[in-house]
């Protein structure tokens with residue numbers, strides 16, 4: 001541990017949404033993804049986290065949004081802290097406090113911003129350097145999608161080489177490269193029935209379509225990446241919808257099925273299609289391991305898209321997001 005470490009640090013990270021999806025692991029131990037993924041880091045959906053290593057504790061503690069977290073969540077936090085302690089040569093336990101400025105059931109994963117903020121604050125508190133690749137790899141070991149929140153704007157998490165414990169995301173383009181907007185249509189307030197980790201592990205083990213998903217994904221991720229570079233929304237949008245629906249089809253074919261869609265999910269997907277076909281608005285949809293839909297469009301169309309989604313049956317509320325910064329120390 002460095003002399004200058006104060007054993008305490010704070011960090012802020014943003015959520016991200018995958019334009020080309022990650023679903024499935026090649027290595028459960030190292031938490032390595034079976035497919036490459038591409039995302040955009042989203043403002044203003046933030047998680048703030050404070051980590052303090054202290055001799056006063058006999059175990060790690062984790063308070064999330066003002067309440068002690070469940071033992072399983074605290075264990076995931078402790079596992080990340082163990083890696084940091086090992087690298088920094090530290091034996092102290094830590095007090096971790098985390099706060100999401102968007103509701104956990106908002107339809108955007110708080111685990112990505114949560115683990116990216118935790119990794120950053122924990123490394124800094126332990127006196128380790130601010131190194132985005134190291135932060136990304138540490139976050140990825142906790143939750144694959146969190147690896148992408150280390151970076152600003154448009155981000156890729158490439159295919160992992162077997163055994164690569166340092167596997168990390170990379171930035172493709174800065175937020176101002178392309179001012180797209182994401183409209184989130186929230187369709188349910190409850191927590192999702194099947195979490196992404198267990199949903200995908202079950203898919204890997206039982207879906208007859210998993211091999212096809214693994215074969216399809218790299219091509220879709222490449223199309224999304226090149227569409228981002230050339231600012232080609234139809235190209236990104238078509239590949240994003242294909243990735244989304246192939247991922248969900250793969251999960252639905254698991255035995256028993258993993259179904260995240262609800263009637264409102266389909267209603268929003270259909271509304272987005274009509275905005276394209278009838279109103280000639282360049283807008284495409286995606287959905288993660290839950291019933292909510294996120295629509296991707298140009299900044300000039302965001303009002304019309306948001307109004308249309310807000311008026312769709314089953315949509316409880318909408319929120320808007322845009323490309324934002326990577327993780328930062330506070």
Ligand code: DP6
Pocket residue numbers: 017018020021022023031037109111142143144145146196197198287288289
């Ligand atoms: C559908 O990153 O939450 O959002 O690595 O098991 O923690 P673990 O999974 P997680 O899965 C996210 C899945 C997804 C697609 C994506 O974000 O790429």
